[in-house]
Amino acid sequence: MTTDxxxxxxxxxxSQGRVFTVxxxxxxxxxxxxxxxxxxxxxxxxxxxxxxTHGVLRLILELEGETVTEARCGIGYLHTGIEKNMxxxxxxxxxxxxxxxxxxxxxxxxxxxxxxxxxxxxIEDEVPEKAQVMRVLLMELNRISSHxxxxxxxxxxxxxxxxxxxxxxxxxxVLDLFELITGLRMNHAFIRPGGVAQDLPPxxxxxxxxxxxxxxxxxxxxxxxxxANPIFKGRLEGVGHLDLAGCMALGLTGPVLRSTGYAWxxxxxxxxxxxxxxxxxxxxxxxxxxxxxxxxxxxxxWESLKIVEQCTNRLAxxxxxxxxxxxxxxxxxxxxxxxxxxxxxxxxHIRHIMGESMEALIHHFKLVTEGxxxxxxxxxxxxxxxxxxxxxHVVSDGGTRPFRAHFRDPSFTNLQATSVMSExxxxxxxxxAIASIDPVMGGVDR
Numbered sequence: 001m002t003t004d005x006x007x008x009x010x011x012x013x014x015s016q017g018r019v020f021t022v023x024x025x026x027x028x029x030x031x032x033x034x035x036x037x038x039x040x041x042x043x044x045x046x047x048x049x050x051x052x053t054h055g056v057l058r059l060i061l062e063l064e065g066e067t068v069t070e071a072r073c074g075i076g077y078l079h080t081g082i083e084k085n086m087x088x089x090x091x092x093x094x095x096x097x098x099x100x101x102x103x104x105x106x107x108x109x110x111x112x113x114x115x116x117x118x119x120x121x122x123i124e125d126e127v128p129e130k131a132q133v134m135r136v137l138l139m140e141l142n143r144i145s146s147h148x149x150x151x152x153x154x155x156x157x158x159x160x161x162x163x164x165x166x167x168x169x170x171x172x173x174v175l176d177l178f179e180l181i182t183g184l185r186m187n188h189a190f191i192r193p194g195g196v197a198q199d200l201p202p203x204x205x206x207x208x209x210x211x212x213x214x215x216x217x218x219x220x221x222x223x224x225x226x227x228a229n230p231i232f233k234g235r236l237e238g239v240g241h242l243d244l245a246g247c248m249a250l251g252l253t254g255p256v257l258r259s260t261g262y263a264w265x266x267x268x269x270x271x272x273x274x275x276x277x278x279x280x281x282x283x284x285x286x287x288x289x290x291x292x293x294x295x296x297x298x299x300x301x302w303e304s305l306k307i308v309e310q311c312t313n314r315l316a317x318x319x320x321x322x323x324x325x326x327x328x329x330x331x332x333x334x335x336x337x338x339x340x341x342x343x344x345x346x347x348x349h350i351r352h353i354m355g356e357s358m359e360a361l362i363h364h365f366k367l368v369t370e371g372x373x374x375x376x377x378x379x380x381x382x383x384x385x386x387x388x389x390x391x392x393h394v395v396s397d398g399g400t401r402p403f404r405a406h407f408r409d410p411s412f413t414n415l416q417a418t419s420v421m422s423e424x425x426x427x428x429x430x431x432x433a434i435a436s437i438d439p440v441m442g443g444v445d446r
Contacts, residue, residue: 055441090371102443116394131195240433254388
């Protein structure tokens, strides 16, 4: 087997058959010459370097004129080996890897993995209430930012540039909140086994409330721009059609599934982290097309905003409450604080670690460098990410690092719908269908 073999397209020499040299003439003349022979097909590569394929996704399209007769996905261009790398790091260090998979929704990656580890440790009921509320708060803010990117990039791809500019404008506000709470705009590694890395900083709740008030004014702009826009509806309605039977056959979840009218949302059907205590509605549509998926994401941002508001009210009454389990053999010991020189940890923090006893210092050293042991076993925990069911299958052999960590990423599963959504449509409709799936290639290739 040669190394330059293409697994996604049939081999062929350009001297075989008829060769079309396109030099800028009218497209009609080319399609007419192709149409003279019904046997002729043109195979086109779209991607992996293409602004409309949502990352390094390669699409192999077989065209008859501008009609797509066959569509296939070529993946693997962003393979990072994250799951394999996690086998060589401690259980806590695993969060720094998995957060980088679906880079538009990092908190959900961390959450699925951490819930799996906590199930193996049998500490699910010991995670403090404040940590659980902070997790829900961060995930719902992340759901808003992820949907904003989906709507913004989808708008850009069909020429609705105003949708893109305002989408990224609002996303920037969410990333500012992430930076305030976790210190980072993305790849946070903030959700840890047993809780979260540290408490909310002073003034964070006020900033979140200001964001909620602003978003309630900004979200209606998307509806005003798009919902009844005849050009926007003309590009989305009836495009990327996939009914409930097709979604069930392919294992599709998230907005693609809910656009068929089926209200499947793991936050309601299999609640975790106290989601059963929050007031929100599962959003559905009944058109089975790209327009329905757009409307669902728009509505879900309103529901996430409702949950964020409930979280801030709860956190206001949990001032000073713990954010990590009490078991010192599991709880990550460091509470980061900046020193007087603006760098590193404060002297008070270092004094706390080193000044208690030699045993405390040894324990701190062992926990940070080697990590805690997790009882042998395996667990699969699914959660509802912005793209659908994100699950983590975590396996332990009783050691200080995962024996195996494997993720069921919804982008990977949902991409199966590319061919059935695209074939029979036009080339321009492929762009809309892919955008409605909202795949993130970091999660596909992992």
